Each structure stands twice: as C-alpha cells, then as structure tokens.
Amino acid sequence: MITKFFGRVFSGRMFKPAKPRIIAVSEHGITRDRIGTCALRTCETLQQAGFAAFVVGGAVRDLILGRDPKDFDVATDATPEEVRGLFRRSRVIGRRFKIVHVLCGRDMVEVSTFRGPAETEKAAGKGKLGAKDTSVEDEHGRLLRDNVWGDQSQDATRRDFTINALFYDPAKEQVWDYHGGVADLKHRRLRMIGDPAQRYREDPVRMLRAVRFAAACNLEIDTATRKPIKALAELLTNVPPSRLFDEMLKLLLSGHAVECVKRLRKEGLHHGVLPLLDVILEQPLGERFVMLALRNTDARILADKPISPAFLFAALSWHEVLAAWKKVQARNVPPVPALYEAMDQVLDVQTEQLAIPRRYTSDMKELWVMQPRFEQRAGQRPFRLLEHPRFRAAYDFLLLRCESGETDTALGEWWTRFQDADADARTDMLVADSGPAKKRRKRRRRKSAASPAPSAD
C-alpha cells in the first residue's frame, strides 16, 4: 500500500523497489586514485564504522566524462549527528538540507545522509533510518525543508538528473547506477528522475540546473525533461533571491557561461531570472559587451585562472550604468556625481531583483568609478591610477570596453603601452593638458562643492 503510494507520488508510475546496476571498474575505468584524499578518507572512516559510504553526484559524473571533479560529495546512511561523532573536524550545517562538512587539512568534503521520499510524514520508519524530520512545502509545491532520511535507492530517486544519481564505492571501485545515468552520459542525454513537472515544482531551481548541466556537459535535454520548462519558468520568481543568486553564480562561473546564456534564452528562462540580461541583451552594444565578458570568464576558468564575481557583475550591468549616467547628466549634474548617482540607481534595482550581495557592490563601484579616470592622460593622474590597487582589474575592464566597440581602442592601447614604458617614455606619452590651469582649478573646486563624492582623478 505504502509502496504504491510512493510510486504514484514519485514518478506517476507504479513503484518498483529500485535495484542498481553495479558496474565494475573494468567497465567504467574509474580507479580509486582519481578520488580526492579527503573524500577517500571520509568514506573509509564511515565504512570502518559500519556505515555505507559512496562518492556521489557531480564528481562521479565528471569522472565518467573524463574530467577532473572540482569537489567531492559523499553520501552515507549515517545521520548527520553520527557523521559528526566520527570526525573531530566536522560541523553540521544547513536547514533546508542538513549536511556535514568534514575537514581534512585545507580540504573539505560534504557528507549528506541518504534522503527518503520528501512528500509525507507517512514516510516515517520506511527507510532504514526512518524519518527524523519532516518536509515542508509552500503553496506551489516548493520544498522548504527536506530532512527525511531514507535508504540508498530512495536517495538516488530524490536526486535531480540520472547523471547526478551515480554512486561510487572507492573500496570496491564500483559504480552503483539506479537510473541509467551511465547510459545517459554515453548518449549525451540529460534526463530528470521521476515526473519532470513535479520535480520542477518541488524545486524550480532544477530548471536552471538543467540548462547548466546541458551546457557544461554538452548534453541534449531529453524531450520530457525539457517540455514543462517554458510553462513553469515563472515559478522561479518564488525562489528566494539568495538561492537564485547562488545558482546564477554557478552558471556564470561554470566555464560555459556563453553556452548557458544561449540555452537559457532557448528555454525561455532568461526573462525574470537575470533582469540584468533582459535589459542588456536588447541593446546591441550591451549584448556584445556581455558576451565578451562571459567569453573572457569562460576562458579564464578553463585555464584555471582566478575569477572575480564582482568583475563579472560589474560587466553585466555596465551598460545599465552608462544609460543611467547619461540620463543623470542630462539634468546638468556634473559627470562624477552623476556617475555615483547612476551607480546607486542600478545597484538599488539589482540588489533587490537579483540579490547581488552587498559584499560585491563596493568592488563593482570601484571598477566603474575608475573607468572615466582612464580618459585622463595628463599630469600626475595616469601615474596615480597606475598605482591604484585595483588598476589591473579596471584596466581589464577597459580592454573589454574597447573590444566591444564602446570606447576607442586607441585608449586601451595607450594604457597597454603606458604600463610597460620606462619613466622617460611615460612622461613623453602624457597628453597635453587642455585649458588654462586657473580655470581648471576653479572648475574642480566647484565640482567638489556640488558633491561630496570623491573626485575622479
């Protein structure tokens, strides 16, 4: 009776207790030396204490794709408290999903307890561990809390896509595949586990994840998985902005941002998710600039170079700032105070809509405010700009502006040469100051009286 109930709830089909296909190393080829030391040690400790422990999710998927995983997650039948008891350097975190962070030196592994069917309190006692906590959902079916423990096959069913529901046992070097994820990877297919529409309702962020995995792993989204997305896209507006932001960040920093953005548009997901892109992509210059910034970010990530999210967000909203700046100046506000007003306008909207965390906004502002300073190539100003601790990032930003056609390429070239030149050559490069000195001083005094904002020089 209970099994029938789960079957209906989960996949709309009759529930069959899932049996994994256990794949030997001779077939999948993943030897345990491909697993990070911290994850290996964590699995070992758990298994020695009598618990099941597997590397799970993205790491197994990436290994099968022949890629290096960026991190390792572990799944176990030990409860978070039991895991906590086994590792001195560990802590329980999360409310929506309680998990344990296990630390080994500077490495960290996320250990999650097998989860059971989230739908109902009736699940109590069903899994090996029984329900220790219940799930809670909002009026659209979105799960707000989800700490119902279960067994491994239930845990596999709770995962989003078949390719993310693969378990690797490092001791036996076996892959446990409950939903045909290995075959899907082979056929380059992204398939949701269970009824896609229901799974998107439970967690609308899965729509963004579908696009990200399809783009990053070069997969086709299976028809049934794809079909409900357009109609359900608006459910993303119910997701807390901070979660949306986290997922957006993963997407933009996936190393495949350009492809992700293209696919977001194709699936009808860009409107309302990234209000930033909505506006920008409609302006020809903006589109070029955004795509260049994303392409640049992708290249840096694939080359293992560090990336600054603030730089990326500053780039994504630069054309918004330019448009607002123009409007404020049209009210006869001098350029520098006008720029400050424009930045605040843009950031007010963005922090509200996209929830760009405040920790990024001061870096973004700094990058923007430095842009007009590149125009000033007389006297001491270029030397002062060169010494600015954020010069390099601001200069990279300037180059993007030049490349996109927003500003003259000669300006970027001048700064490239100026940086490399010796002291004499730099002095020779300075552009003659225009206008009588007295007048300039006066104008400057007037400007600073009009606004408390720092001068642009």
Ligand code: ATP
């Ligand atoms: P990445 O390479 O981005 O880390 P990942 O697959 O490891 O990809 P995570 O967000 O780290 O993604 O999640 C780890 C695993 O947890 C996933 O592989 C998936 O099995 C499961 N998971 C994560 N988010 C969800 C979700 N929203 N719904 C269902 N399962 C999820």
Ligand code: MG
């Ligand atoms: Mg992961």
